[in-house]
Amino acid sequence: MSGLPSDRLQGTLDLLILRVLRQERTHGWGIAQQIQQISRDVLQVNQGSLYPALRRLEERGWIGAEWGTSDNNRRARFYQLTAAGRRQLTQQTARWEEFVLAVTLVLQTA
Numbered sequence: 001m002s003g004l005p006s007d008r009l010q011g012t013l014d015l016l017i018l019r020v021l022r023q024e025r026t027h028g029w030g031i032a033q034q035i036q037q038i039s040r041d042v043l044q045v046n047q048g049s050l051y052p053a054l055r056r057l058e059e060r061g062w063i064g065a066e067w068g069t070s071d072n073n074r075r076a077r078f079y080q081l082t083a084a085g086r087r088q089l090t091q092q093t094a095r096w097e098e099f100v101l102a103v104t105l106v107l108q109t110a
Contacts, residue, residue: 013053015096018089021063027076028054062088
């Protein structure tokens with residue numbers, strides 16, 4: 001979508017990651033799979049976008065990470081939402097809902 005600020009797109013991925021982690025602690029591949037599954041295969045997050053976003057969220061203190069073993073016995077970083085991340089999720093969700101409402105209003109009147 002041209003004209004949509006890149007920070008809005010980046011913020012959307014951040015919001016999706018935070019939302020998935022609200023439910024449970026999981027590894028990067030699990031986050032991507034949940035986003036794809038919940039969106040009914042509409043949203044697919046590639047590794048080139050996912051892992052930089054996870055690093056960014058961790059640097060901001062919104063998620064924490066620790067090494068663990070995945071279901072298939074592989075070493076993986078598991079991510080979890082922090083208290084600051086929960087607050088951020090609430091704020092970003094409100095902003096997203098406001099944005100969606102604004103777009104919906106324009107589409108309904110145009």
